[in-house]
Amino acid sequence: MSAPRLLITASPHLAAGDSTPRIMWNVVGSLVPILAAATYFFGPSAVLVVAAATAGAVVTEHSCGGKGTVGDGSAVITGILLGLTLPAGLPLWMAFVGGAFGIGIGKLVFGGLGQNVFNPALLGRAFLQASFPVALTTFPAPASAGDWWRLGGDNFALPFVTARALDAVTSATPLGRMKFEQAATPLSDLVFGSTSGSLGETSGLLILLCGGYLALRNFLNWRIPASIFATAALLATLLHALDPARHSGALFTLFSGGLMLGAMYMATDLVTSPVTNLGCWIFGAGVAVLVVVIRSWGGLAEGVMYSILIMNALVPYLNRCTQPRVFGSRPVRRAP
C-alpha cells in the first residue's frame, strides 16, 4: 500500500467542537470574576479559603482518582465552588478537609467524574457544616477599605484545634437577620454584594452575568436556573402577600443567601442534574420549593445547599420518569 497507514473509526467521523475538559475549564474561567469580587469584599482570606478547598479537592483527586483526571478540570471546579460557599474566616484546614471529603466521598467512591449522585462541592460543605457548625456559621463582615488586608477570622487555626475567633468583626447574614430578627437588608446591597455571608454569595448580579455566559454557550442547561428563579419568585411573592412580616419578597429571596450561586452553578452541575429538559424544569422547581420551605419554616436560615442535595437524590428517579417520548410512538395521523 502506497498510501499512509489508514485509520478506521465508527461513524460519525466528525465531532462537535466542545470537549468535556473545555467545558470544565470554561466554568473555571467564569468563576474567576466571582472570586475576584469575593476578594474585593473579604480581602485575601477569600483567596486563601478557596485555594485551600481547591487544594483539598485536587490533591484527593490526584492521589485517589485515576491518573490524569485532574486535567479535566472538574475537581478544580468542585474546589472553587466549595470555597465560594464557605465563610471568609474559616480555618484553612477545614476548607481542605471539605474539598477532600467532597471529592473522595462525593465523587471518587462512585467512580469519578460523571458518575456521582450528589454535588461534590455541596456534599463537602454539608459535611463541614455538620462537623463544625459553629465555624461554618461565623461570618466575618465584609472588609472596609482600611482593613482590607486583615485576614477574616481564624484562617490559620491549627488543625483539630478550636478556633478562637480572635477579633473578627462577625455579622449576621441577610438571611439570618430576616429569619431571626425579621430585619430586611436593602436590595442594592444584595445585588452588588456588600453583605456578610459566604464568599460566593455577595454580588448576585455578577453571578448572574457569569452564569449567563455559560448558559449562552450551552455549558449548562438554562432551564434549571430559570425554573428555580421562577418558582422561588412565585412562592416568595405569594407568601409575602400572606404575611409580609415573616416572609420576604421575591427579589430578596432571589438575591439573598446562596440562591444565585446555587441556581447558576450548583444546581446546574451537569452530572448531578437531570439529563432530560422536563426533568430539569421539575428539578429546578423542587429546589426552589425546598429553599422556600426551609427558609420559611425550617430550623436553618438558608436551605440552598440542602435543597440541591435532596433534589440530587431525586435526579435518578426524575431521569427515569421524564424519559422523552420516542419519535413514532404518537398514534398514526394521516393527512387528508
Add this chain to the structure above:
Amino acid sequence: MSDGGAIRATEQVPVPAPQPAEVRASRLLATLGVGGAVAGVLLVIAYGVTLPRIEANRARVLHLAINEVLKAPERYDTLYVVGKALLRKPPPGVDPKKLEQVYLGYGAGGRPVGFAIVAGAAGFQDVIRLIFGYDPKTHELLGMKVLESKETPGLGDKIEKDPAFVDQFRGVRVSLVGVKKGKRSSPREVEMITGATISSKAVIRIINDALERLGPLVDGYTQEGKG
C-alpha cells in the same frame, strides 16, 4: 456439548430421602403453651425484682432536678392537675401516674419557695423536655434544667451544658423574651445562644407556654393560701 448427559447405567441413583412424619398438634400446643407460661413467670419475677430499683432511680432523678430548680428545698409536695385545679391528693379511682404533676417546694420553716413544673415541646431536632422552678409571688424563675433533648452536640446541647445560658433562668421574670447575645436590657430577657437560636427559643417558648397554661392554677393555689 452433549456427551454424557444422563447418568450412566453403572452409577447408582441416590436413595430418595423419606419425608419426615408429621408432628402431632398436641406437641405444638404443649411446646408453645409451656414456653409461654414459663416466660410469663420469668418476666414477672424479673419485673418484680427490678421494679424497686427502677422506681428509685426515677425518683432520684426527679428529686435531683427539683432540688436544682427550686434551690434545694427542705421538702416538696406532689400536686395533681385535675381540670382547672391543683389537688394534693388525686381523686379516687384515677391512676395518679396518668395525671400531670407539679411539685411545690418548701424552704426552711415550711415556707413554700415555689413550684417545679415539667414541660416539653419540639426543639431543633426532637422534643425537648425540661423542668423549671417558678415563684408565683415574684413571678420569677428559680432555675431550669433540661431533662431530655436530642439537640446537636456543640450547638443546641448548650441549652443544658452552657452554664451562661442555664444560669440566666435564675431570677428572670416571666414571661420570657429571647434576645441576641449581649443585648440583654430588661429582667424579662434571656440571651440566646449564638448558633442555636432555635433551641434557645424553644426553651423560652416551652416555659412561656407551660406558664400560660399552669400559671393561673399555680397562682390560684398560692392565693388560696394552701401554699
Add this chain to the structure above:
Amino acid sequence: MGDLVWIFFSSMVVNNFTLMLFLGLCPFLGVSGKIETALRMGAANTFVLVMTSLAVWVLNTFILSHAPYLRLIAFIIVIASLVQIVEMVIKKLSRALFRALGIYLPLITTNCAILALAIFQTNRDYTLAQGLVFAVGSGGGLALALVLMASIRESVELADVPALAQGTALVLFIAGSLSLAFMGFAGLLSSG
C-alpha cells in the same frame, strides 16, 4: 391539628426512621435494588405500620396498662401474627395485590421499624389519631428513603464504582449522604 402536622413531618423527614434513627436498615439495604420493589416494600411497610399502630393503641389502652412487663412480648407477638393475618387476607382478597405487596410481608416481621413504632407510640403516650399520623408519616419516610435509595442504586449500577467501594460500603456512603441532605429539614415547623 398543628400538632398532627408536626408529628407527620417530623416522622417523615426530620426524624426519618431510616436516615436519622437507623430503623429498618435491613430492608433499606436489602430491597433497595430496584425502584419497583422499593415502592412495594414501602407501601407494604406503611400498611403494616398503620395496622400496628392501631393494634398497639388497643393493647395499650385496654390490656397492657396492668402488665407493663408483657409489653415487648405482646408487641412482637401481635406484630408477627398481624403480618401473618394480613398476608392471608391479602392472599384471599387479591392475587395481584398479594404478588405486589404480600411477598414482602414476611420480611417485615423482623424489621425493627415496626417494633420501634410500637415502642415510640407507647413511650410518647400518643392518642389514636396521633399514633396513626405517626405511623403514616414514618411509613412515608421509610418509603421515601427506600425509593430514593433504589433509584440511586439503579443509576449507580451503571457507574464504574471502584471494586473496593462496591456493595454495602457504597450503599452506606449514599445513605450517609442522604442523611446529610436530610439534615436540612432539621427544625422544620418548630422554629415558632
Add this chain to the structure above:
Amino acid sequence: MEALSPTAILGSSLILGGVGLFFAALIAVTNRKFRVWEDPRIDAVAGLLPGANCGACGQPGCRAFAEQAVAGAMAPARCSVASPDVRAEIAEYLGVDVGQATQRVARLLCAGGTDVAPNRVEYHGLRTCKAAAAVSGGHKGCAWGCLGLGDCAVACTFDAIWMNEVGLPVVVPEKCTACGDCVRACPKDLFVVMPMEHKLLVQCKSLLEGEAAERLCRVACNGCGKCVVDAAPGVIEMKNGLAVIDYARNDLATPAATRRCPTGAIVWVEGAQPLSAAATRRFVPEVAA
C-alpha cells in the same frame, strides 16, 4: 411487692401460656393445610457446589444441578468447576458414584498473532473485539482472524484465558471449565469447546486460498490439501478452501496429518495450544530462518 404477688405470676403465665396455645393451634392448622416438603439434601448439595452458576454442566444453575443430582439425573462429576474432593464428597453424601465426564476445553481456531498476521489499519474507538469487528470488520488484515482485544479473556469468569505477547488468547486447560462464555464472547466465532481428546486442530478460519491467504497471515490454512492426503481417509475434508476435521472420526486422527502443512495451520495439540510467537515460529521455516 405487688408485682411479685402470686396472682400476678399466675396471671402472666396464664396470659402468655394462653397466647402460646393460641398460636400453636393456629400453626398446627395452617401446617396441616399447606405443607410443602422439599428434600433437604438439595440444599445440602447446593451448599457444597461452587455456586458459579456457570452452566457448564448444562443446567441453568448450581441449584438446578443439585436437584438433578439428588434425583439421580446428574453425576457429581458433571460439575466441572468443583474440585475432585468436592465432587467425591457430594457423591459420598448422596451414596452414588462420582461418575465420569469427558474433560472439555475451549480451543481457539486462529494462530495469527501480530507477528505473523499484521494489522492492516489503525482502529480508534471502543477497545473491544465486538466493537472493532463492527467497524469495517476490524483492524486485522485477516478478516477472520483474532482481533486481540480480549473480549474472551474478560468473559471468562474462571481466569482461564490470558492474552499472550502476540495478542492471542491462550486457554489454560486446567482452569477451563468448558462453560462456553468465550464462545459467546468472540465476535469472530473463533472459539469452540471440544473434548480434550480432539488433538488434531486446524487453527485457522480464513476462507481465502493460497497466496491471498498467506499474504494476510503466515500461518493461515492456504487450502493446499496436503493434510487431507496425509490423514486417514475421511478425517479431513477441504471445504471452501479450509481444512475441516470430522471429529466423528477422531479415533483415526494422528499427528501425521500435520507433517507437510506448509504454514503450520494444522497442529497436534497435547494440553495447551501452542499460540505464542515462539511456538508459531516452529511451524514457519522462513520466519525461523
Add this chain to the structure above:
Amino acid sequence: MSQEMSPPPPHPAAHGADGLAERRRAVPPNVDLVKGVWRENPVLIQLLGLCPTLAVTNSVANSVVMGIATFFVLVGSSLLVSTFRRRIPNEVRIATYILIIATFVTIAEFALQALVPGIYKALGPFVALIVVNCIILGRQEAFAGRNPVGRSVLDAVGMGAGFMIALLIMGSVREILGSGTFLGVSLFGPRYEPWVIMVLPPGGFFTLAFVLLTISWWKRRQPALAKAAEPRGLVVAERAA
C-alpha cells in the same frame, strides 16, 4: 421427580442438612468460638444487626452496654434453644425462639433500667429492639437449633464478642473524633475541635462505610490478575495521557 425405590430408612441423609453438618464434624471448639470474632463477624462480615450498630455507637459507653445486653440475650437464648432443640417441633420453631428471645430481652431491659438508667435512656428503643436483631434469631436458626449445647454456647459467645467488637470499633471512632473523648475522658484537652458529624446520623453511616472499606481493602491486598493485555472499553483520558 425421584423414582420410588426400596426405602431403606436409616439413610445417612435422612436428617437433611443436619446430617451433613454432623458428617463434617471435625471442628475444634476454638473454631466455634473464634470464628464469630473475625472470620464470620456478624456485623463486619455478615452485615447483620446494622440498626443497633449504627444507632447506639455514638459513644463508647453506649456501645459497651448495648454489646453486653446483646451478648447476654444471645448466649442465654442459644443455651435454651440448643438445650431444648430436640423437643421443639419444627413447625413452632420460630415462634418458640422469639418467645425465648423476647423473654431475655425484657429481662435485660429491666436490668439495664435498674442498673444504668442514664445509658438505658440514651439507647432509646434499641434495647427492646434486640428482639428483632437478626444476629440473634439467625444464630438460633443456623446454629443453636442444630448443635449441642456446648458448641452453641461457644458459638454464641464468639458471635456476641464479635458484635461487641464491632460496636466498640464504631463507638471508639465516633466518640474519639466526634467528641474528643474516650468513655467520657477527654483525650486531647479542651481545645480539641470535635467533628460533630461523627455523633450525628450521617457520621454513623460514613463510619461504618469506612470500616467496611478498610476491611475490603484488607481482604483484597493480593495482586489482581491482569486479564487483557490491551486497554479495553473506552479509551479514557487517563490512559491516553
Add this chain to the structure above:
Amino acid sequence: MWSRLNFRHGVHPPELKELTAGIPIRRVPFADEVVLPLRQHTGKPARPVVRPGARVERGDTVAEADGYVSTPIHASAAGTVRDIGLWPHPDGSYALAIRIAVDRYSPQAARPRLVPDWTGLGPAELIEAIRQAGVVGLGGAAFPTHVKLSPPQDVTIDTILVNGCECEPYLTTDHRTMVEYPERVQLGIRIMMRCLGVSRAVVGIERNKPDAIETIRGTLPTDIDVTVEPLEVKYPQGAEKMLIESLLHREVPSGKLPMHVGVVVQNVASAATIAEVFDTGLPLIERIVTVTGRGIRRPANLIVPVGMKLRDLLDACGGVTEDAKEVVFGGPMMGLAQAHLDTPLVKGITGVVVLSGAEVKPQVSYPCIRCGHCLDACPVFLNPQLLGQLALKERWNEMEANHLVDCMLCGCCSYTCPSNIPLSQLFALAKSELRRRPAPI
C-alpha cells in the same frame, strides 16, 4: 396556519460542501479492473450467471436477482470475467464478487437498448423494467427500488417525497445532479408517479442549495402536482422519517415504514437514475459520486462505473495528500471507514470522503458527564445517555426495552457528545449483539 418545515432536535455539523459544490460532474476514465460484489443492495445477494473467462459487454447481466428483494447486477465495463471469489466488501467483510478485467481497447459503447422506452408502459411494466435494470436507492441504503415502488395492497400511497436534502457534510452528489440534470429528476418523478399512481410529489431541498432549488423550481412540470420545499439546514434532514415529519408533519410509527403513512421517499439521484435508465436504455452501471475531503488532492464530482476500486478512484482525483488519514464511503456522519483500498464502489455509495489527520475525531473519550446534549440531539427522541451507559455494561436487553430499535444510527448523539463517547457505535454493536443472541429464555 404557521407551518414549520422542520423536525425537532438534530445537529448542525459544518457543511464543508464548498470543496465540490461548484465543480461540474465529469466522467472518470476506466481502470484496469472492476469488481462487482454480488451484494450491492439490501436483501438477498444476486446469483452470478457468468463464468470466469467469459467475455462481457457493458450493460450485460452478470448476476441475476435471487428472489424478490434482490436485484440483478450488470457489467459496468466491457472485458473478461477474471474470477468469481472473495473480495473485500465495503462493509469490511470478504464477500463474493465478480472481477472483470476491463478491455483496454473496447470503446465501452453501450449495447443496444436493454431497457424499453418508458412512454407506452403501464405501472407493472415500468416496475419490471426498473427491476431488470438493477436500480436501487442511491441515497445510501441501496434498497431495491422496484420493491419500494410496489407497495402491498393494503396501504395507499398519496405522496412521493423526493429527497434532495443531502444533509451530510461534504457531499454534493445530489446537489450537482439537481443543478445539472433537472429534467432527469423531473422525468424520474413522473415515472415513479406513474408506477405508484400518485398525483402528488414534493421535492425537499435544504436551503443551503439555492441554485438547486431554483433549477428544480424552474423546470417544474405544469401538468402534474410537483412542488419544491426549501428546508432548514440541519442533520439529518434527509433521513426519511425526519423528512416526512418536516414536509408532511406525519410521524412514522415506531417499527413502521413511510408507506404506512402513505409516503414513498426517493432520493433525487435515484429519480434521475430511473430517468437515465429509460433514457439511455442502459441498466444501472454507473453513478455520480463526490470524491472530496481535506485529504484528497483534487476533489471532484464524478460519474463512476459501479465496481471501480477505491484505489483507482483516488488516483483519478490526483491521489491523497500527506496527512490523509481515513477514507470513508458515504458522508462523514454515517459513512463506513474503509480498511482496504481495493474495495470496490457499489451502487449505494454517494461519496468518498478522505479525511485528514486534523479532522478525524480524537481517540480519547471522557466519562459521560450527563450533560444531556445527546438527548437534545437525537431526532427520534431516544435517551442515548442511558443507552450508552447500558451498552458499556453490555446490558443489551435493557437497551431493547429502551427503544433501541428506533435508533437509526444517525450519529447525532456521538457527534454532539463532549465526552466523545462512541454512542452510535455502541448502539450498532448492541443491535448486532441482539441480533446475534436472541434474548435468553
